[in-house]
Each structure stands twice: as C-alpha cells, then as structure tokens.
Amino acid sequence: MTSSRESIILERRFVNALAGLSDESLTSAALALEEELRDVLAQVAGLGATAYDDESTLAARIRDGAQRRRCAGDVCVVLCEPCTRHCIDVLGSASDDPTLDDLQAILPDVTEKFGLDMVRLMTIQYSLSLQGFKKLIAVDERFALPVSQSPATQLRVIDEAAQAAKREARKARRAAEKTKKK
Structure with a gap:
C-alpha cells in the first residue's frame, strides 16, 4: 500500500x-x-x-x-x-x-x-x-528521473523594473487615499 x-x-x-x-x-x-x-x-x-x-x-x-x-x-x-x-x-x-x-x-x-x-x-x-x-x-x-517541465518548478525571474513600477503605483494610491481621508 x-x-x-x-x-x-x-x-x-x-x-x-x-x-x-x-x-x-x-x-x-x-x-x-x-x-x-x-x-x-x-x-x-x-x-x-x-x-x-x-x-x-x-x-x-x-x-x-x-x-x-x-x-x-x-x-x-x-x-x-x-x-x-x-x-x-x-x-x-x-x-x-x-x-x-x-x-x-x-x-x-x-x-x-x-x-x-x-x-x-x-x-x-x-x-x-x-x-x-x-x-x-x-x-x-x-x-535518472525526468525533471519537471511545469512552470511551477521553473526558476522565477523577477523583473525589477516592473516591480519598481508597482511599488510606485502603490505609493501613489496610498497617498491619494490619505488625502481623501483628510
């Protein structure tokens, strides 16, 4: 079993x-x-x-x-x-x-x-x-055992420029929310 x-x-x-x-x-x-x-x-x-x-x-x-x-x-x-x-x-x-x-x-x-x-x-x-x-x-x-071809097991490549753009957009959104509350 x-x-x-x-x-x-x-x-x-x-x-x-x-x-x-x-x-x-x-x-x-x-x-x-x-x-x-x-x-x-x-x-x-x-x-x-x-x-x-x-x-x-x-x-x-x-x-x-x-x-x-x-x-x-x-x-x-x-x-x-x-x-x-x-x-x-x-x-x-x-x-x-x-x-x-x-x-x-x-x-x-x-x-x-x-x-x-x-x-x-x-x-x-x-x-x-x-x-x-x-x-x-x-x-x-x-x-030898075959290596996985699935995307989940592949190394994730981080796009630093895209991440920086997301951070900036998040900061701008939070700043806009703060000004609305005031």
Whole structure:
C-alpha cells in the first residue's frame, strides 16, 4: 500500500516522463499494445473509438486524455505493461524484489526489445517500492528521473523594473487615499 505522498510523487514522475516522450515513441508504444491493453489505454485516457485509426494524432490524444483525466500514471503503466510482463518472466522468482545486478543483467535485452522509453516508464513505476529500481535510478543516468517541465518548478525571474513600477503605483494610491481621508 502506498501513501498519499508516494502516490503524488509517482504521479508527478509519470507526468514528467509522459511529457518527455517523443510523439513517435508514444505512438509506437500504444500501437504495439495487444488488443486488451489497447482497450484499457483507450478507457483510461478517454480515447474515442477511432483514436488508433489516425497514427498522426494518437500521441496528442493520449497526452490530452492523460492531462484532462489526470491519469498520467495509469497511462504510463499501461504503456509499459508488456515490458513489465517480460521482465517478470525473465527474472522469475527474483521479480518480487530484483537486485541492481538482476536488473543490469536483463537491461540490454529488455531495452532492445521494448526501447529505452518503455524501460524508463517501468523503472519509474517501481522507483518507490523496489530497492533494485531505486539503485538503478541512482547509478544509471539513462534512468535518472525526468525533471519537471511545469512552470511551477521553473526558476522565477523577477523583473525589477516592473516591480519598481508597482511599488510606485502603490505609493501613489496610498497617498491619494490619505488625502481623501483628510
């Protein structure tokens, strides 16, 4: 069971990861899903019945649905599900809590088969719960957590001239209010 804090952290990581995926990577991952997972993705992201028909707009529709429904985590988990299943099969009993060595042993094959983007999504999925994935993120720069693209996390640049103008306007307004009271 994850805490609310962990859920929020994980969702932010998925939002950033989804924003960082290229349209080509997102489209190819969605099209590579088996029919059952395509249906799940369509349901989660609120895609229409014809969403898969136009490959040129599929990535935009998935992103829009994930943002509108606030379900980037669910979308990313569905997208990387084939990769996750494969890793569970390959790791066998070690899949419950794989070590860093276990993961590094299977990464070349998994990355070749599913692509680095899907392996990253899988890594994010388990980044808070399994030690091997935590260590992988720490030691392998390919799996470093994506940096937020949201304006809220960007450094705020203060326009000193605009601030000075606001201060002067405030002083003038206060002075005018004082003269009205007298």
